[in-house]
Amino acid sequence: xxxxxxxxxxxxxxxxxxxxxxxxxxxxxxxxxxxxxxxxxxxxxxxxxxxxxxxxxxxxxxxxxxxxxxxxxxxxxxxxxxxxxxxxxxxxxxxxxxxxxxxxxxxxxxxxxxxxxxxxxxxxxxxxxxxxxxxxxxxxxxxxxxxxxxxxxxxxxxxxxxxxxxxxxxxxxxxxxxxxxxxxxxxxxxxxxxxxxxxxxxxxxxxxxxxxxxxxxxxxxxxxxxxxxxxxxxxxxxxxxxxxxxxxxxxxxxxxxxxxxxxxxxxxxxxxxxxxxxxxxxxxxxxxxxxxxxxxxxxxxxxxxxxxxxxxxxxxxxxxxxxxxxxxxxxxxxxxxxxxxxxxxxxxxxxx
Numbered sequence: 051x052x053x054x055x056x057x058x059x060x061x062x063x064x065x066x067x068x069x070x071x072x073x074x075x076x077x078x079x080x081x082x083x084x085x086x087x088x089x090x091x092x093x094x095x096x097x098x099x100x101x102x103x104x105x106x107x108x109x110x111x112x113x114x115x116x117x118x119x120x121x122x123x124x125x126x127x128x129x130x131x132x133x134x135x136x137x138x139x140x141x142x143x144x145x146x147x148x149x150x151x152x153x154x155x156x157x158x159x160x161x162x163x164x165x166x167x168x169x170x171x172x173x174x175x176x177x178x179x180x181x182x183x184x185x186x187x188x189x190x191x192x193x194x195x196x197x198x199x200x201x202x203x204x205x206x207x208x209x210x211x212x213x214x215x216x217x218x219x220x221x222x223x224x225x226x227x228x229x230x231x232x233x234x235x236x237x238x239x240x241x242x243x244x245x246x247x248x249x250x251x252x253x254x255x256x257x258x259x260x261x262x263x264x265x266x267x268x269x270x271x272x273x274x275x276x277x278x279x280x281x282x283x284x285x286x287x288x289x290x291x292x293x294x295x296x297x298x299x300x301x302x303x304x305x306x307x308x309x310x311x312x313x314x315x316x317x318x319x320x321x322x323x324x325x326x327x328x329x330x331x332x333x334x335x336x337x338x339x340x341x342x343x344x345x346x347x348x349x350x351x352x353x354x355x356x357x358x359x360x361x362x363x364x365x366x367x368x369x370x371x372x373x374x375x376x377x378x379x380x381x382x383x384x385x386x387x388x389x390x391x392x393x394x395x396x397x398x399x400x401x402x
Contacts, residue, residue, distance in 0.1 A: 052103055053089070054082075054085045054086055054089045054101055054102075054103050055085075055103040057085040057088065057089070058081045058082045058084070058085035058086075058103060059081070061081035061084050061085055061349075061353060062077065062081040064353070064356075065077065065080065065081055068133040068134060068137075069130065069133060072130075073124050075122070075124075076122065076124060076125065079115070079119045080119070080125070080130075080346070080349075082102055082103060082104075083098070083102070083116065083119055083346050084346055084349050084350050084353065085101075085103070086098050086099075086101035086102050086103075087327065087346055087347060087350050088350050088353070088354075089101045091326065091327060091328075092327060092328050092331060093327050093328050093329040093330070093331050093332040093343060093347075094328070094331045094332065094333065095113065095116055095117075095120070095332065095333060095334065095343075096109075096113060096333070098116060099112035099113040099115070099116045100112060102115060102116065119342075120334075120339045120342045120343060121336075121338075121339060121342075122342075125342050125345065127179070127180070127341055127342070127344070127345040127348075128179060128200055130345060130349070131178070131179065131345065131348065131349075132204060134349070134352050135169075135178050135179070135201075135204045136204045136206075138169065138171070138176060138352070139169065139204055139205060139206060139209065140206045142169065142171065143205075143206050143209045143210070144206075146210070147210075148210045148211065148212050148234065149169060149170075149205075149209055149210065149211045149212070150169065150170035150212050150214065150311045150314075151167060151168065151169055151170075151178075151201070151211060151212065151213045151214070152167070152168050152169075152170065152175055152213075152214050152215070152311070152312045152314060152315040153165070153166070153167050153168075153194065153197070153198075153213060153214075153215040153219060154166060154168075154215065154216060154312070154315050154319070155188065155189060155218070156319045156322075156323070157186045158323075158329055158330060158332065158340070159330055160185075160186055161184065161185075161335070162182050162183065162184060162185070162186075162337060162340055163182070163183045163184075163185060163186050163187060163188070163189055164180055164181070164182050164340075164344070165180060165181050165183075165189040165193050165194065165197065166178075166179075166180040166197075166315070166319075167179050167180070167197040167198065167200075167201055168314070168315050168318055170311055170314045171314075171355065173314060173317075174314050174317045174318055175314040175315045175317075175318040176318070176348075176351060176352060176355060177318065177344070177348045177351070178197075178200075178201055178204075179197045179200045179201060180197070180341070180344060181193050181196060181197065181341070182337040182338075182340050182341045182344070183337060184337050188218055191221050191223040191224055194219065194224065195223070195227060198213075198227060198231075202231060210234070211231075211233045211234065212233065212234035212235060212236065212308070212311075213228065213233055213234070213235045213236075213237075214235070214236045214237070214308070214309055214311055214312035215235075215237050215238070215312065216238050216312065217237075217238040217239055217240045217294075219237065220237045220238075220239055220240075220243075220272075220296060221273075222272075222273050222275050222277050224237070225237075225272070225277045225279060225296075226277070228298070229298075233298075234297075234298050234299070235296070235297060235298050236295050236296075236297050236305070236306075236308045236309040236311075236312070237295065237296045237297075238293060238294065238295055238296075238309060238312075239255045239272075239281070239294040239295070239296055240255065240256075240294075241254065241255055241256025241259065241291075241294065242254055242255070242256060243255045243272055243273065244272065244273055244274055245257075245258055245270050245271070245272055245281070246270070246271040246276065247267065247269075247270060247271075248269065248271065252271075255272075255281070255294050256294075258281070258283065258294070259283045259285065259292045259294050262283050262285060262292070263284075263285045263286075264283065264284050264285070264303060265281075265282075265283040266280075266281075266282050266283070266300075266301040266302065267280065267281045267282075267283075267301065268280045268300055268301070272296070279296045279297070279298070280296070280297050280298070280299065280300060280301050281294060281295065281296055281297070281301060282294075282295045282297060282301030282302065282303070282305060282306035283295075283306075284303065284306045284307070293306055293309060295308075295309050318351075321351065322344070322347060327347050329343075329344075329347075
């Protein structure tokens, strides 16, 4: 049995445990494509097709099978991601930690714009939900709201959340949504936003930051509508521009620096693109098919992280006694590791 076929069988066990009602055709084909993507580490569908463990040597039949899988109307990212996202959110929030979400957009060449919401795991991020549009235009609040509402439905009870986003995203509508859902936030602001301190004429966020190495302001009215927020300003030595960060709480230096958690989404985008799967190499032209390919790559990332964590928990160090493998067995995995190194994820999958 080939290594891709072995991996596909193990992934099938995990998918079946998470999605017991997954349609038979997807249960058969989806693990196979995830395994092929992990092995090929490319977004080139023609190359991925050559790794599919099918009983045929004809490339046209392999590519036809892959096209059918990517265009399957039941391959709905939000439904398939739900149990995996819910599990990772539950694990990250189980001891009362604040869930750190990042929202950002990346372009795939000049063909697609991808807006993605991710959760921080250690020093990197895992994708939760996304949307794809043709072209390179910024995806506005209507798209952002769809992703935010999706994640709300996955949150464990009483979870605490902090959203970080770059300066292209703050808007009156986003602030209103965040306050309505009682989310903490660290949103970077552009320098041309209207700001009113309530002591005279309105100014701009850039004027507030001018000549300031650090400044902390409460009860600032933003935009013409006067959305109330707090602002922390920090200009560190050697940095060309200051951070102008809107936040839900009284600002301090440490709270301004919370915004740095947003950067965990950048290595995740690199995993999708130039340093990982090479998403720029895709020849797909349909945004729905690209979204399906993102789903497959996201599940591959979750697989690496989840099994890597299990290996860390169940593989003893030199000085430790060998622990029980019951947890591995409980989700259909065996205890013989096969190394799989994918960029930042040092993971293993196991072979029965």
